[in-house]
Amino acid sequence: MSRMFRSRSWFGGGWGRPKNPHSLEHLKYLYNVLSRNQTVSEHNRGLLVETLRSIAEILIWGDQNDSSVFDFFLEKNMLSFFLRIMRQRSGGSSFVCVQLLQTLNILFENIRNETSLYYLLSNNHVNSIIVHKFDFSDEEVMAYYISFLKTLSLKLNAHTIHFFYNEHTNDFPLYTEAIKFFNHPESMVRIAVRTLTLNVYKVEDASMLAFIRDRTAAPYFSNIVWFIGKHIQELDNCVRNDADHQSQNRLSDLVAEHLDHLHYLNDILCLNITDLNQVLTDHLLHKLLIPLYIFSLSKRITPLNDAASTNLHRLIQNRALSLDCTSSPHHENTINVAKVSCVVALFLLSQVFLILSHGPLVETLAWIILKTDRVNYEQRVDKLLERYNTEMKVQKQKIEESTSESSAQCNSEEPVNDSIMEERKNITDEEKQRLATSPAETSPFVEKPFLETILNSLDCTDNDYTSLFSLCLFYAVANNKGITSDVIDQILKPKKSFVCKSSNNKDVKYSYNVSLVDKILHIIMLACQPTCRVRLVTLDLALKLLIQLVICDGRSILLESHKLTIEAAKSQSTALLRNFYKSEEIFLDMFEHEYYDMQKVLLNVERLCMDSAILLPPTGTPMTGIDFTKRLPCGEVERARRAIRVFFLVRDSVLTLNGDVETQLPLTNPRSCVQIDQALDLSISRYNSDLIGCTVIYKDGTKMRRFLVIDILQLILVEPDTKRLGWGVAKLVGFLQDIEVSGDKDDSRCLHITIHRPLSGTTTNRIPLLSAKFVFDDNIRCMAAKQRLTKGRIKARQKKMQHIARLLEIPGQSGPPSPAFIGSSSGGYTSRQMGRNRERSLFNRCPGIAAPKRENSPGIAHRSDVEARINRNSTESPNNLSKLRNEASQISKKEVRSRDSSTSNKTKSGDSSPRMPRPRSEEIPLELIKKASTSVIDMAPKISVLSRTQTPKMEQDQSLAESSGASKDTEKGVSLISSVSEETSFIAEESEQEKGLSFIETV
C-alpha cells in the first residue's frame, strides 16, 4: 500500500486535483471532468480519453482495496458517460472509440471481485455498448470491439449469464451480435467469434441454451455448413487445376481452413450439449457430409441435389426438430449441385473421421460408407438415414435379447454373410483360400458401392495416389473413438467369436477381412519391387493397417497364405536393398541415418492428413519441397534411401506379426556403450591396452590432461580417478565411426581430432561433439594414437557393415565386399583356416567376400544375435552350416588370444604413470612407426580385418603385403599391428562373458 502512495503523479499536480491517483477523491474529481465535458470536441478529446483511462485504473485499484470506489461509480452511473461519448459520432471518431473499448477491456479483464463485476454489469449499459453500431469498416475498431466481446465471454458463468441473456425479452446481444461476424474476412475476428460461441455454449444454463438452439442454431449452423461446402469446392478446384504443384500455398491454406472448421465443430460437439449436438449433427449429415462428401465417392452421374434436399426438409420436418429453416440462408440448393473428386472426398472424409468423434455422427457416417448396399444407394440421403435408423433399432433389440439371456456366454453366431469366418487350426490353407475367394463371400463388397469405391482406390498398379487416401480413410474409421458399435467389426477389426461345439467345448474363432488384407498385401508386395510407384508413406500406412486388421488378442491371426505373402515381401525388400549394399562409407551412414530418422518421425496419420501436399498427384521431384516419404525417390541415392526404409518397415512389421522383438537394430546398442561420467576399470583388458596420455586443447584455449581410450566403437577421454587406483572416469565419449583425424604440419606431436555428433541424437544440432587439438608426449605416441584412431574408425565401420551384411543375408557375411581384398586375408590365417576359406569362397556369390570374420562385439551384435542366427541358419542354405562352424572357430581363436594378452597385461601393469596400469599400447615397435608415412589417414575401409597368427609380427606383415598386392605396404603393416593389439585387448573379456564358450588352448 505504501508503495502506491509514493508513486509519481502523471498529472503533475495543480488544478485542484488530488495528489493520490488511487483514491475515491480522485474518482470524484474525474467524475467532475466528465460532467463538464459531455460533448466531445477536438479540444477535450485527449482529456476525455485520459479521464476514462484513469477511471479504469482507479476502479481496478478499488476492486482490490476500497469498495467505496465502486459504490460511487455506480451511484453516479458513470458507465452512461461512456455510452454518451461513443454515440457522438461527429466528435467521437474511431480514436476515442478505440480508447473506450480498450478501457473497457482493461476494466473487465483486471477485475477480480465478483461483486465489482456485477456492479459493472448491473444496469445494462454493457449490452447497450455491445449493440452500438461502431464503424466496423475501421479495422482497429473491429479488432478492439471483437476483443471486447471475447473478453466478456470469458467472464460468462451461471451467474453472469443473466446480465447478458435476458430470458424475458429473449435477447442475447453478446451472442447474436458476435455471430454476425462469423465469416469476417479477418481470421483473427473469426477466431474471436468462435471462441466466444464456445464460451457461451459452455455455460450451463438451460434457458440460454434453449434460446441458442431454437432461435440461432439453425441459421448459424446452416451458415457454417454452407460455407464449409463452398470452401471444399474451392479446395477441389484447386486440386483439379493444379497438377503441376503451382499453388501449393493456396491449397495448404484451404486444407488448414477445412481442418479449422472440423476442429471447431468437434469442439462444439465435445461440449456434449445434447440439444445442440443433435441440431448440428443433423445439419452436418444432411447438408454436407452425406450429400457432398460421401456421394462424391459414387460414380453416379445424375445429381441428387434437389430431390435430396427436398426430401431432407421433409425429413427434418417429420422429425419435428423445430429447425428454423426459413431464417437460414437462401443458398439451400446450391451446395448439392456439384460433387468433388473422389480423391478430395476420400481425403476430407479421412479428416472427418480423424477429428470428429461424436458417436451419433461418426457411427452414422461409418455405417453409410461401409454398409450401404446397391438398393439403398439408389435412394436419397433421407432414405439412407432412415435405413440406418431401422437397422440400429433392430440391432438394439438384438442386444437386449442377448443380454437378457446373459447366462449363456457363448452365443452361437448367426452366419456372417459379408465375411469369412476362419478357424485357425481345423481348416487347411487351400480350403481357406477357396473360402476366401468363393463368390458368395466376396459379393457383398461388390454390392456396397461406397465401400467398393474405397476398395478399388486401393489398387496402385499405376500409382498410389488414391490408395493412400483409402488407407487413410480405413485407418481413420478403424481408429475413431466415437465408433463403439460393431459397425466396423469384421470389416476393419478382427472378429473373435465363440462357437459351441458341444456343451462343454467352446472354440474361439478369429476372422478378419480377407479381401481387404489381400489388397493391402498387394500394395506391400508392389512397394518392395525395384521400380514401383508406391511411396514410402503408403507402404508405412499399409503395414500399420495390416497389423491392426490381423492382430487379435495380442497375436497374429494371419492365414498361412497371407503369412507367406508377407514373408515373400520381406525377402523381396531384403533383395532390393542388397542391390544397394556397397562398401562405401556412405552406405553405412545412410543406413544409420535412415534408421534414426524413421525412429524420430513415426507415422502419424492425423498429421499426414494435415499435409495438403499429398492431395496433388505423386511426384518424384524434390523441388516441390514435399517430404521424402511422401513422394517418389529421385536419383540413385534416394532410391537407396528408399530401399533402406522399405527394408526397415517390412522387417519391423514381420517381427510384430511374428510376435518377435527387434534384437538387431539399431546397429549400435546403446546399452553396451560407455556413457559420460561412467567409471571405468582401466585395468581390465578392454580399456587398458590403448591408453595414451595426452593434453586436449579446445578451441577456446582450455587445456585438459586426459587419457585416450579407443574402445570397440567408441573413443573415450578418461580422467584418472583420484580415489580408486586403476580406475578412471569417462569425460567424453564419441563414436569412432564419426571421427576425423589429421596431423599437424608444424608439430609432429599433435593431432586434430573432430568427433561429429551421432545421427541418433535427438537434437538437430550439427555442431561437432568435439573439435580439439590433442598433444601427445612425443611423436611416437602421437603416431600410435593416430593409427589407432584411424584403424578404430575403420574397424568400427567394418563391424557395422558386416552386421548389415548379415541382416541382408549376404552370403559369407564377412569383411567388406570390396574387390581390393580378394584373398588378402588368407595370409593371416593358419593353414587349417585358410583351407576352409578357400572352400567357402567357392560359394560366395560376391567377389571379394573372403575374410570369414565375424566379431561378436558388444557394440554391434546384440545378445540374442547368435542364438537367433543359429536358429535361422538351420533352415537356410547349405553353406550356412559351414559358416556357422567357421564363426565358432573364430570365436575360440579369440579366446586364445585374449588369454595370452591378459597374462601379459598382468605382468606389465602397475609400474607406470599416474596411478594407472601402464598402457601396453604405448609400446609400439619403433621400426614400424618409422615405416608409416605421416599421412596414413586413408578413411576408406580398405584395410581388411586380420586375425592374429603365431608368426612374428614383421613376417606377418611381409606376407600380407605380398599376398594382398595392394597399395602401400607400410600402411598395411601399420594397420595390421594395430589390429593385432586391438584384438588382444578387448575381445577377450567380451567373448568369455558373453558367449560362455569354452576355452581352447592351442598353439
Added chain:
Amino acid sequence: MSYAYLFKYIIIGDTGVGKSCLLLQFTDKRFQPVHDLTIGVEFGARMITIDSKQIKLQIWDTAGQEAFRSITRSYYRGAAGALLVYDITRRETFNHLTTWLDDARQHSNSNMVIMLIGNKSDLESRREVKKEEGEAFAREHGLVFMETSAKTAANVEEAFINTAKEIYEKIQEGVFDINNEANGIKIGPQHSPTNPSLPGATGSSGSQGGGCC
C-alpha cells in the same frame, strides 16, 4: 493511421507468466509501474517504425482458450510472430516450453518468427531459471531470446520490436508470402483512410498520454 504492413502476433505461455502485462506494457505505456497494480490486457495494437516504415503490430493473447483445440490452431496459423513467454521465477513454466513450441511449430506456418521471453527479470532474488538456460534453449531451437520485465518495462519494447524486425527482414528476403493474409501479414491500404482529424499515427498507443492536459 496508414501503415506499410500490419503484423499479427500471438503471445503464448503458461498462465501467470505475465503475458497480459507485457502486452499492455507494450501497447499502452501509460500503465507504467507506478504502483503495485500490474494491469494486463488480452489484445492491443501499436504502431512502430522500422526502416522508416510505419508498421502496425496487433497482438492477440490466446489465454483462456487452451481448452479448445480449434481456437489454438487457428491462432497459430494466423500469426506472423509469436512471443513465447516463461516466468524466470517459476521453473515449471520453463519446463513447459517444449510443449508450447511443439504446438506452435505444428500449427503455425513455418516462417513464423518466435521470440522466447523470460519475464519478471525484476525479481532477481526469486530467480529459478538462469539466463544462460534461456539462451541455450533459444539457441537449440532457433529462437531469439530476451529477458524482460513487464513491471519495470525493461526490454519490453525491444522484445516486440526485434520480433517485428525479423519479420520485416524475412519479408525483404521474400520468404513470407505477403499476399497471403493467412500468414499474419497485411499490406497497408494504398492511401491512408479518410481520418483527417487524427493527430499523429499512433493508434491506440496514445503517445499523447500522461500529462497532456
